[in-house]
Amino acid sequence: MTTENLNKNGANEPVTCTWDTNSECDVCPIHRALDCKWERKHLIRFYLNGLPFFIPTAIGMILTIIWTGNWTGFIIYAAFWMFFFGFFEIYVLCRHCPYYSEEGRILHCLANHGLLKIWKYNPGTMNRWEKAGLLIGLILFLGIPVVTFIFGTLTLYEAETGIFFVIILSGITFLTFGGTLIFGKNLVTKICPHCVNFSCPLNRVPKEVRDAYLKRNPVMKQAWEKTGYRLG
Numbered sequence: 001m002t003t004e005n006l007n008k009n010g011a012n013e014p015v016t017c018t019w020d021t022n023s024e025c026d027v028c029p030i031h032r033a034l035d036c037k038w039e040r041k042h043l044i045r046f047y048l049n050g051l052p053f054f055i056p057t058a059i060g061m062i063l064t065i066i067w068t069g070n071w072t073g074f075i076i077y078a079a080f081w082m083f084f085f086g087f088f089e090i091y092v093l094c095r096h097c098p099y100y101s102e103e104g105r106i107l108h109c110l111a112n113h114g115l116l117k118i119w120k121y122n123p124g125t126m127n128r129w130e131k132a133g134l135l136i137g138l139i140l141f142l143g144i145p146v147v148t149f150i151f152g153t154l155t156l157y158e159a160e161t162g163i164f165f166v167i168i169l170s171g172i173t174f175l176t177f178g179g180t181l182i183f184g185k186n187l188v189t190k191i192c193p194h195c196v197n198f199s200c201p202l203n204r205v206p207k208e209v210r211d212a213y214l215k216r217n218p219v220m221k222q223a224w225e226k227t228g229y230r231l232g
């Protein structure tokens with residue numbers, strides 16, 4: 001499967017209307033129901049929604065290293081980030097996404113913007129192993145900081161470095177846990193109901209909207225139908 005089709009005049013055209021500059025979105029019945037065209041404001045919205053998690057995570061990592069001298073949690077998390085976002089998540093999730101169907105080696109999308117597209121675009125659905133892998137990866141992504149800070153707090157308590165440090169780091173632990181819940185809630189209530197990667201286990205787009213998008217995108221529609229999916 002290439003990322004381009006030949007149209008009836010024999011010229012190349014984008015494989016999804018998300019990247020087709022002639023897609024006539026103004027007259028599309030699902031215009032506004034989906035975040036189906038790249039816009040900077042959607043990318044900014046994603047990261048703003050993640051701030052309640054990202055900020056305490058960054059502060060907690062720095063304080064854990066400075067106060068305990070232990071880099072283990074940070075190194076594990078940095079290695080996980082590189083593996084998960086650079087290699088694993090774009091295989092199980094992003095290569096199925098219409099945003100991934102753009103020509104070129106760099107991903108332009110509403111979240112993992114700027115990553116290198118090391119895998120080939122796959123217009124079909126995520127399989128069950130990919131879905132399970134994604135969910136396990138997301139749990140680790142959100143959970144590793146909290147576990148790191150719990151161990152950091154216990155280390156400070158046992159070392160009797162002073163109650164001040166213990167209170168601050170345990171407070172950061174609670175803030176990070178709360179930020180995880182807020183980020184997760186923001187994702188499933190604000191972003192997933194409009195996301196065009198329909199086979200993601202977190203996707204919340206109504207079937208009629210999803211089917212309308214598939215009908216406008218024959219390559220995707222055919223790949224979905226091969227897996228047994230039936231349009232309404």
Ligand code: SF4
Nearest residue numbers: 017023025028031036
């Ligand atoms: S589904 Fe396609 S044609 Fe319709 S608004 Fe989105 S990008 Fe445009």
Ligand code: SF4
Nearest residue numbers: 094097109111112197
């Ligand atoms: S699934 Fe999300 S992060 Fe991946 S390419 Fe699509 S919009 Fe980007």
